[in-house]
Amino acid sequence: MEARCGPVERQRLQRSDVIHSYVQLVGVLEDGRIVCSSAGQTPARIGPPDLVTSNGYDQWLNLRLPFAAEERFIGIGNGKFIAVVHKALPVDTTIPRHVSLAIISLAGQRVLSSRRHFERRWMPRREELKPGGHRTVLIGDRLIAQVRSDTMDLAAVAALDEADYQQELASATWLLAPIGMGGGFLLAWLLWRVAATQMSLPAAIRSGLRRREFFPLFQPIVRLADQRVVGAEALIRWRRSDGQLVAPDRFIGAAEGAGLIGLVTAEMFRMVEKTLAVLARHQDTPYLSLNLSPGDFHSDDTEQRLHTLLARSGASASQVVLEITERGFADIGHARVVVNRLRGQGFRVSIDDFGTGYSSLSDLVRLDVDTIKIDKAFVDSIDAVAATNHIAAHIVEMAHGMSLGMVAEGIERGSQVQVLRSWGVEYGQGYFFAQPMSGDDFLALVHAQTPRAAACERAPSVLGELRDEA
Structure with a gap:
């Protein structure tokens, strides 16, 4: 043992320890x-x-050492040497209060x-990140920043509450803390700054509206x-000038939080005008569903924008x-007044994502609406044995009892x-039929199913005229 742990060997190990300040211990395996x-001649099993990572490094995730039995460590080894760090050290840094931080082993999808609280769904898979790569994604209501080491099967993940994105983004900065030992053995713990941007999101939305960066899908x-x-259903999408x-x-x-949703909705109405103009000349009178935010629903400007859309498109x-x-x-009382006024003007009203909100269903069914949309969360499991299957069946039964139309989403x-038809659900949408598409593709789809209709024969030329006017 003395030969393996003599003064020369210990000096070499101590030097590696000292020059890498994040390492608690360096040892021979x-x-x-x-x-x-x-630490000296203190054997530890x-x-x-x-x-074992893809590039051959061994990882101990919950290491105990005899001279510090109450503590837990992480060990990284290459068969000959091991570097040991305290388990809390990689995330021992000051972070904003709404941020969760974790170091992930990609080899075993282990934390x-x-x-703070961390969820497995925030982890990247090895194939999603190249060595040294990084990305920012939205998962649920969290903005997730992921960055991978360029030498190890390790990644750092920061999860920022989307609700606090604007407040925390500028200050969400972490350290890059390299640790390791001599002889080519290097471990890097990477901590990432979340989604650096040149401007706040509301400012970017205003710029995007000016630059006409938004576009519709159907x-x-x-x-x-x-x-x-x-x-x-008309869906609004946003592609920034850089292609993002x-x-x-x-x-x-x-947009809702910044009071810009009315401008976004007005842009959506402007963009669907051409498509609605062609549909207005179609003998089967296909329709467009337009989404209104709570702010739109209660805004006096919305009705004026709707009537302008009808006047310019010629639709009913x-x-x-x-x-x-x-x-x-x-506010059910006020909502009933608005719904009745819109329906009195000839518009149809639908409750979107029915059953997924926090309102009382007994209140919602008192509204004099035309249809409800069965949310994808319920449609996903209707052909399986699941609790949501029974909820979906109950929603359908309730809609039948109130003579409401139904559209199943997703x-x-x-x-x-087959199940939806057996339940008496008349309409549906989802990838089984078609993915969201451009206005031209949607009009072609409508035109293809009624080739002999005179109005449909004119549809392509009408669309051409509208394009020329634009």
Whole structure:
């Protein structure tokens, strides 16, 4: 043992320890033991590693040492040497209060160290990040920043509450803390700054509106009995000037919070005008569903914008369905007044994502609406044995009892269509039928199903005229 842990060997280990300030101990490995370390001649049996990375490094995730039994450590070894750090050290840094931080082993999808609540779904998979790569994604209501070491199967993940994005973004900065030992053995714990931006999201939205960066897509709505297209839901999307697509659940919420949602809605109405103009000349009178935020629903400007849309497109109010989420009906008394006024003008009103909000269903069903949309969360499991299957059946039964129309969202399997039809659900939309598409593709789809209709024969030329005018 003395030969393996003599003064020269200990000096070398101690030097590696000293020059890398984040390392608690550097040692020599032999048969599952640390036979010599920078702490001196203190053999410690550590057993086999918990994980082996793709590039051959061993990882111990919950290491105990005999001279510090109450503490837990992380060990990284290469078969000959091991570097040991305290389990809390990689995330021992000052971070904003709404941020969760973790160091991940990609080899086994395991959390090595974390600060605050951390969820497995925030972890990147190895194939999603190249060595040295990073990305920022939105998962649920969290903005997730992920960065991978360029030498190890390790990643750092920071999760920022999306609600605090604007307040925390500028200050969400962490340290880059390299640790390791000599002889080519280097470990890097990487901590990432979340989604650096040049401007706040509301300012970017204003700029995007000026630059006409927003565009519409159309999700066809079909009659389940014969899969005939009867209309489409208009969806707004945003592609920044640098090509980056911004998720709707990010910019819609930000626009609402900044008082910009009315401008976004007005832009959406402007963009769908051409498509609605062609549909207005179609003999089957297909319709468009337009989403209104709670702010839109209660704004006096919305009705004026709707009437302007009808005047410019030549469509009738019956060709427009207004989709409103349950949040828009928080004040049931006022909501009933607005719904009755809109329906009195010929518009149809639908409750979007029915059953997923916080409002009382008994209150919502008192509204004099035309249809409800069954949320994808319920449609996902209707052809399986699940609790949400019973909820979906109850929603359908309740809608039948009130003579409400129904549109099922997120249909992806033929078996779902069969169940929905057996329940008497008349309409649906989802990837089983078609993905969201451009206005031209949607109009072509509508035109293809009625080739002999005179109005349809004129549709392509009308669209051409509209393009020329634009």
